Amino acid sequence: MAAESKLTWDSLPYKLLPWLREALVSNGYESMTPVQASVIPLFSGNKDVVVQAVTGSGKTLAFVIPVLEKICHFLREESTFKKGHFGSLIICPTKELAFQIEAVINNLVEFCPDENYKLKAQVVLGGMGTVLTDVQNFMKTRAQVIIATPGRALEFLQHSMVKSSSCQVLILDEADRLLDHNFSSEMSLIAKILPRQKRVGMFSATMSAVIDDVFKLGMSNPVRITVKSDHLSQKLIPSKLKLFYSIVPADEKIGFLFHLLESYQFKRAIVYFPTCVCVSYFYLLLNHLLSCLNKQGNGCKGIKLHSLHGKLQLETRTKTLSHFSGLSDCKNVLLSTDVAARGLDIPDVDLVIQLDPPTDPDVFVHRCGRAGRAGKPGTAVVFLTPGLEENYVDFMSMRKVELHDLGNVHYNPQRFELIHTESRTWLLADRARHEKATKAFVTYIRHYSKHSAASIFRLSALDYWRLAKEFSLFRFPKMPENRFIHDFPEGGFIDKSVNFESHSYLNTQKENERLQQLCSSSKAVQLNDAMLDRKARKEKNLPWSKNSKSKVNEKQSSFSLKESKKKKRLLLPEAGIRETQEDWKDLVRSNKRRKASETTSFFNDL
Numbered sequence: 001m002a003a004e005s006k007l008t009w010d011s012l013p014y015k016l017l018p019w020l021r022e023a024l025v026s027n028g029y030e031s032m033t034p035v036q037a038s039v040i041p042l043f044s045g046n047k048d049v050v051v052q053a054v055t056g057s058g059k060t061l062a063f064v065i066p067v068l069e070k071i072c073h074f075l076r077e078e079s080t081f082k083k084g085h086f087g088s089l090i091i092c093p094t095k096e097l098a099f100q101i102e103a104v105i106n107n108l109v110e111f112c113p114d115e116n117y118k119l120k121a122q123v124v125l126g127g128m129g130t131v132l133t134d135v136q137n138f139m140k141t142r143a144q145v146i147i148a149t150p151g152r153a154l155e156f157l158q159h160s161m162v163k164s165s166s167c168q169v170l171i172l173d174e175a176d177r178l179l180d181h182n183f184s185s186e187m188s189l190i191a192k193i194l195p196r197q198k199r200v201g202m203f204s205a206t207m208s209a210v211i212d213d214v215f216k217l218g219m220s221n222p223v224r225i226t227v228k229s230d231h232l233s234q235k236l237i238p239s240k241l242k243l244f245y246s247i248v249p250a251d252e253k254i255g256f257l258f259h260l261l262e263s264y265q266f267k268r269a270i271v272y273f274p275t276c277v278c279v280s281y282f283y284l285l286l287n288h289l290l291s292c293l294n295k296q297g298n299g300c301k302g303i304k305l306h307s308l309h310g311k312l313q314l315e316t317r318t319k320t321l322s323h324f325s326g327l328s329d330c331k332n333v334l335l336s337t338d339v340a341a342r343g344l345d346i347p348d349v350d351l352v353i354q355l356d357p358p359t360d361p362d363v364f365v366h367r368c369g370r371a372g373r374a375g376k377p378g379t380a381v382v383f384l385t386p387g388l389e390e391n392y393v394d395f396m397s398m399r400k401v402e403l404h405d406l407g408n409v410h411y412n413p414q415r416f417e418l419i420h421t422e423s424r425t426w427l428l429a430d431r432a433r434h435e436k437a438t439k440a441f442v443t444y445i446r447h448y449s450k451h452s453a454a455s456i457f458r459l460s461a462l463d464y465w466r467l468a469k470e471f472s473l474f475r476f477p478k479m480p481e482n483r484f485i486h487d488f489p490e491g492g493f494i495d496k497s498v499n500f501e502s503h504s505y506l507n508t509q510k511e512n513e514r515l516q517q518l519c520s521s522s523k524a525v526q527l528n529d530a531m532l533d534r535k536a537r538k539e540k541n542l543p544w545s546k547n548s549k550s551k552v553n554e555k556q557s558s559f560s561l562k563e564s565k566k567k568k569r570l571l572l573p574e575a576g577i578r579e580t581q582e583d584w585k586d587l588v589r590s591n592k593r594r595k596a597s598e599t600t601s602f603f604n605d606l
């Protein structure tokens with residue numbers, strides 16, 4: 001980071017603990033960043049702080065230093081925390097961020113002389129064992145700093161063996177995220193459990209709606225600190241981060257993404273997708289396309305893809321991040337949801353691509369801020385589809401975020417066609433792939449409806465045909481939004497040349513099950529036809545006196561028999577119809593899940 005000479009650690013109005021000063025310098029932090037210089041004296045001097053500073057400006061150390069100092073002062077006086085007690089609680093919205101903060105603390109505390117005490121931090125996260133395991137570990141390690149995500153932090157504090165009366169400092173990293181409606185109830189309960197006398201620090205690059213909530217957390221007279229970038233026009237954006245937009249029709253996004261990945265010189269890039277299913281689907285598809293393009297000598301060599309989203313096991317997520325950020329001679333590309341939008345500090349990420357803008361405009365700033373950190377150069381590009389979405393440029397400009405046109409990009413149309421053909425062939429080879437594409441498409445539409453800028457992102461204005469092509473769909477799933485699709489094809493069939501009955505699974509067991517189901521439903525149709533035939537014959541053989549219908553009606557009745565057969569068939573689970581019902585069931589199920597998850601954890605969706 002470009003250090004300003006006057007911001008040395010010695011220029012603080014008090015003297016840092018000698019071991020801490022040494023630890024900072026040994027970790028390469030020769031001097032303070034502006035946010036550290038503004039925050040540390042106030043926060044260490046017992047003020048509550050609400051800090052807004054651009055992404056990558058060093059907010060983590062701005063709270064870690066006062067936290068460690070306060071614990072050391074306490075330990076100097078009391079020599080130890082009583083069993084079950086701790087000194088500081090740091091809350092952040094994601095597990096990745098919790099581990100990152102733990103690493104920053106660990107790198108410093110190893111310099112702490114442990115004559116009397118050993119400084120320790122412990123992460124306490126949902127999805128990693130039970131809270132009882134966390135508590136048992138805590139009893140063994142006697143960690144003084146707890147780093148947690150909100151739900152597990154609350155469970156931990158509510159455990160009878162955990163005593164919170166010695167907690168002196170509460171930190172909310174990505175505070176605006178922690179205080180939004182998804183976490184606010186946990187946060188108020190946590191604030192009630194912790195002692196009144198604690199100091200509170202809130203940190204984020206965006207703080208639009210936070211200020212009303214500070215008093216709920218028991219902050220008394222907080223100081224608001226805003227550190228803007230020295231960028232001429234963009235005060236919310238780091239000075240060396242360049243922001244671009246490009247108008248790209250939905251069905252050209254994948255081709256254009258490959259073009260950017262190939263033509264830009266970068267070391268690490270993050271590509272954002274809206275949902276977990278979209279990440280996992282496009283990870284498979286893009287990997288396949290990459291190997292096709294490579295084999296056919298169509299470029300895109302030396303690119304390695306990684307995928308990250310909240311539905312992956314924590315262990316997988318951790319491994320993915322370490323592979324993505326580890327040493328490599330490839331261009332590493334992380335396909336991710338917003339689980340990697342905030343706080344993550346991955347060295348050398350110099351390109352961020354957003355296939356779609358995020359639903360919350362504040363997240364846009366956080367996503368872009370994964371590049372251009374700590375004074376390094378970076379580029380962020382967002383794709384906007386032609387039409388209403390173009391207004392996003394003015395919308396962001398009103399929020400003081402200026403986007404520049406990436407300009408005309410010439411890319412190879414042949415390669416573009418190749419991408420579509422290869423995607424189609426790949427999907428045709430396995431029915432499961434098309435099912436995944438369908439799910440990804442449905443989650444995309446659902447996500448689109450959540451945009452806070454509803455006048456720009458309208459479901460009615462989406463180009464569903466092009467969007468379906470982006471996902472390589474052969475058929476529209478049944479969903480309420482189909483009413484917006486012009487010239488909606490009969491049965492939703494986009495590609496009429498695809499025979500859905502013979503479209504098979506690559507997995508033999510799955511395929512056998514499907515064939516059995518198909519067979520039993522066609523038997524059911526036959527049985528039903530036979531039953532109707534018998535009934536008709538019986539009616540025909542009745543004596544004239546008992547038959548209510550006249551001969552004149554006979555022709556009509558044989559016609560209505562055919563009609564009723566047809567109708568009954570429609571009620572039976574024939575292959576095509578069953579699929580539509582499946583699509584529909586998926587949607588209903590996912591709607592139910594969405595409602596449930598909206599009331600539980602928002603981050604399941606990331």
Ligand SMILES: Nc1ncnc2c1ncn2[C@@H]1O[C@H](COP(=O)(O)OP(=O)(O)OP(=O)(O)O)[C@@H](O)[C@H]1O
Pocket residue numbers: 001028029030031032033036053054055056057058059060061204205342343344345369373374
């Ligand atoms: N004093 C310093 N000197 C040199 N580098 C620093 C200093 N402080 C922090 N950094 C580096 O700057 C980078 C960004 O820091 P950090 O992750 O704390 O930013 P942030 O402001 O929290 O960003 P975000 O808003 O994205 O969470 C890190 O790589 C960190 O090592």
